Amino acid sequence: MVNPLILLHAFLAEIGLFAFLWIVVELLNPTESRIQRAQIAAVVGVCGLYLAWLFGGFYYVEVYGLHIKPLISASDAKWTHSIVMEVKEHVFLFLPILGTVILAFLLKFDSQLIENKDARVSVILMAGMVFLLGFALAGMGALISSGYRVALQAGQI
Amino acid sequence: MKPRALTRAATITIAWIVLATIGSELSAEFNGLLATIGAHDWIGKSIVSIIFFGLFYFIFAKAANDDFSLKDTWQLLLTTVFGGLIILIFYVMHA
Numbered sequence: 001m002v003n004p005l006i007l008l009h010a011f012l013a014e015i016g017l018f019a020f021l022w023i024v025v026e027l028l029n030p031t032e033s034r035i036q037r038a039q040i041a042a043v044v045g046v047c048g049l050y051l052a053w054l055f056g057g058f059y060y061v062e063v064y065g066l067h068i069k070p071l072i073s074a075s076d077a078k079w080t081h082s083i084v085m086e087v088k089e090h091v092f093l094f095l096p097i098l099g100t101v102i103l104a105f106l107l108k109f110d111s112q113l114i115e116n117k118d119a120r121v122s123v124i125l126m127a128g129m130v131f132l133l134g135f136a137l138a139g140m141g142a143l144i145s146s147g148y149r150v151a152l153q154a155g156q157i
Numbered sequence: 158m159k160p161r162a163l164t165r166a167a168t169i170t171i172a173w174i175v176l177a178t179i180g181s182e183l184s185a186e187f188n189g190l191l192a193t194i195g196a197h198d199w200i201g202k203s204i205v206s207i208i209f210f211g212l213f214y215f216i217f218a219k220a221a222n223d224d225f226s227l228k229d230t231w232q233l234l235l236t237t238v239f240g241g242l243i244i245l246i247f248y249v250m251h252a
Contacts, residue, residue, distance in 0.1 A: 122230035
């Protein structure tokens with residue numbers, strides 16, 4: 001049975017990622033209404049990231065650390081923890097920071113994003129970075145799940 | 158809200174996360190210190206990151222000059238990319 005916390009973590013993080021992709025699309029050719037939608041997307045994205053942080057963090061400390069990490073670390077797939085999970089849990093910390101900056105830029109510059117190219121390009125680049133990094137982290141999550149399956153199968157032999 | 162102060166605060170905070178990540182692996186004392194902040198070293202890093210972000214923003218916001226340019230964003234993005242690579246390389250070598 002899959003722990004609901006990890007499903008929540010993944011779901012919220014994916015919502016967050018795609019919200020930032022939405023921001024990129026809206027700002028490629030901005031109008032006032034597109035900027036407003038980008039602002040809404042930024043709120044959704046930041047909420048998604050912070051909630052994913054909360055639920056993922058709780059799961060990591062209370063479930064993964066106690067029950068899953070020992071199994072993975074004792075298996076042939078121990079690199080999925082020692083490299084992949086360690087990278088994922090620390091690089092993830094970049095995302096809420098970046099997301100907060102993006103939201104603040106969208107609210108601060110607002111309709112000026114139509115004329116202010118530096119600010120607009122900044123938001124597009126930062127939001128694109130959040131999407132790409134987050135996508136990579138999601139892939140790492142899948143690798144870690146695979147590592148757990150390897151560990152479980154090894155335990156059944 | 159000052160955009161330049163915000164990007165600089167984010168840049169410094171991400172750099173701190175990278176240093177804290179490596180530091181906590183290499184120093185048991187530093188790892189223990191982070192664990193006392195949040196019952197787990199990762200929670201300690203999370204809490205301190207948020208505090209540092211806010212603190213650095215207020216420090217940089219005090220500066221009179223807040224002429225934001227794309228250069229500030231590039232500094233943030235390059236710190237993010239290189240920070241991620243440093244963490245990856247560290248754990249590949251440390252595993």
